[in-house]
Amino acid sequence: MTKKQQETVHEKYLAIRYDFLIGFKSESVASDYNALYSGDMLWPVPSCHSVSSPYGLRIHPTTGKRTMHYGIDIPAQEGAIVVAPADGKIISYSWLDSCGWIMVVDHGQNERGERITTRYLRLSAKVAGVGQVVKAGDTIAKVGNTGYLTTGPHLHFEVHINGVTVDPAGFFKAR
Numbered sequence: 001m002t003k004k005q006q007e008t009v010h011e012k013y014l015a016i017r018y019d020f021l022i023g024f025k026s027e028s029v030a031s032d033y034n035a036l037y038s039g040d041m042l043w044p045v046p047s048c049h050s051v052s053s054p055y056g057l058r059i060h061p062t063t064g065k066r067t068m069h070y071g072i073d074i075p076a077q078e079g080a081i082v083v084a085p086a087d088g089k090i091i092s093y094s095w096l097d098s099c100g101w102i103m104v105v106d107h108g109q110n111e112r113g114e115r116i117t118t119r120y121l122r123l124s125a126k127v128a129g130v131g132q133v134v135k136a137g138d139t140i141a142k143v144g145n146t147g148y149l150t151t152g153p154h155l156h157f158e159v160h161i162n163g164v165t166v167d168p169a170g171f172f173k174a175r
Contacts, residue, residue, distance in 0.1 A: 040173040041085035042136050044120070044157050045143060048076040052154060055167040061151045070165040071119070071158035078124055078153040080143040084134040085118060085171070093126050099156070100146025101126070105134065114161045121156035122146050 043049060053061070053073040060067045088107040096102055101123035107116040124144025128134055145153040159168040 041118075041159075041168075041171040042083060043172055044082050044085050044118075045074045045076045045080055045155050046083060047080045048074055050075060055165075055169065060149075062149050071121070071156050072168050074143075074155045074157060075152070076143045076154060078143060078145055080153075081127075081139045082120055082123070082141040082143060082155055084128075084136055084138045084140050086116075086136050088118075088134055090128050090130050090132045090134065090140065091117070093130050096147065098147050098149045100144060100150065101141075103128075103141050105140065110161075115163070117160045117163075119158040119160065121158075122150055122154060 051072050052075045053069055055069060055072055057066060058069045059065070060069075084105060086107045088105040090103060091106045092102070092104045094102055099121045101121075103120045103123060103126060105118045105120075107118065109115055120141055122144050123141045123146065125142040126140070127142065128138065128140040134140055143153055143155050157168055159166050159171055
């Protein structure tokens with residue numbers, strides 16, 4: 001398998017989380033973090049309310065190939081703040097060459113017992129640390145332009161239900 005093929009497999013693997021298969025449960029923390037997820041999210045980039053690329057199949061802007069876009073792209077200035085869209089806990093912050101700096105926040109379970117997580121790609125910096133409990137609206141990171149598949153400063157934002165990506169559009173509060 002070529003290095004490019006290995007990276008493609010790795011990227012596809014990261015897009016689908018499998019921890020729900022082993023009964024993943026968050027650690028208890030001293031707050032209402034384990035409360036049920038309410039279903040309403042705040043917009044993650046307060047300084048920009050547009051979407052440059054929606055969720056779904058698209059022609060990738062850097063590879064030119066038809067691929068699945070697992071989130072939405074929110075164009076913003078590098079260094080713009082990224083906020084937690086709902087109460088949760090930062091569960092990871094890592095680097096992936098194609099996607100840059102990535103943060104994952106676990107928001108607990110909804111009323112149907114489904115685990116809700118959000119994923120933030122292309123970050124320039126983290127503000128909140130791994131293991132930190134955050135409230136909706138808390139600053140967690142800064143918009144960046146990291147990773148070799150980027151087209152400019154933006155936040156790539158994903159919502160996962162039980163480890164499977166879904167269109168984030170239906171999760172936001174009406175303004």
